[in-house]
């Protein structure tokens with residue numbers, strides 16, 4: 162690489178990293194445990210990476226936890242353009258998928274080509290939720306919010322019509338697919354909190 | 360592992376993960392690029408992990424980037440008890456180190472013993488800044504704030520007496536030790552912004 166190629170590569174990388182700062186202003190439905198404010202998608206990303214590292218022993222032997230952490234590092238960056246869509250809200254899934262694909266084009270497109278393609282492939286793999294790494298990453302991503310909501314006395318569920326049946330479908334299915342031990346641990350706590358027979 | 364050992368292991372892991380939520384309320388001196396508010400240490404941790412992944416080609420061949428990312432994932436957790444200390448402020452370093460060691464004891468101590476010891480060893484390695492992984496992690500951790508401050512027109516430097524000489528010592532030394540290419544790129548921009556001969 163010449164000095165000028167080196168400099169333009171770094172210019173592009175830093176442009177992407179500066180744009181990524183905006184993920185700190187994308188708010189999610191889930192509040193912090195202390196109820197002081199809503200969680201943003203950047204700190205959420207940090208927290209689910211910590212969940213993945215701590216709960217790595219819940220993954221099958223074929224899961225490579227460092228790839229899972231990389232997926233979770235990148236997984237919400239598209240929200241800078243496409244916003245966050247609460248799982249208990251109603252959303253036009255096709256429109257949301259199109260918006261996220263356009264966001265991935267623009268945002269990863271700020272990077273040098275090799276990194277654009279590598280990051281996009283990892284994000285596509287996460288979204289497709291087919292490989293063991295992606296299935297575990299999705300399970301972890303879904304596990305953090307109900308744990309937070311239980312710890313915060315259900316504050317994040319207010320305003321949504323949350324039932325055990327809905328949690329089984331929207332949270333239980335992806336968690337039990339990638340980390341069945343976590344769902345076995347969580348579900349009785351959800352049932353008790355919601356006052357519904359587990 | 361028996362079912363009850365499995366459950367108490369998971370109880371301990373989730374207790375740690377819930378306590379970690381408080382890192383989202385530890386504020387740093389650096390504002391977001393848009394100046395809307397100060398950055399917190401959880402979203403900062405996410406951002407420096409992204410810096411490490413994107414700028415991995417600035418590391419020497421002996422650096423294992425996934426270990427760097429794990430270090431950065433854990434590096435600020437002690438601030439939950441010990442607070443953040445701006446590099447341009449004045450601080451009693453011995454008292455700060457003692458407070459951080461006590462914080463590491465308490466916080467990592469929430470985890471099962473094997474994870475407590477593994478996380479503590481990784482955090483100790485980062486703090487000691489001697490291994491290639493730790494030296495690169497420190498360089499990346501120091502690179503993000505001046506990039507943010509330049510992009511935000513120096514907002515984060517107001518109220519501190521920031522000079523190129525101080526930046527050379529507090530930022531330039533750790534960055535150039537772990538990632539000399541980043542410092543060669545950054546220093547002329549800092550000199551131009553501060554209006555000082557580079």
Ligand SMILES: [Ca+2]
Nearest residue numbers: 403434435500
């Ligand atoms: Ca830091």
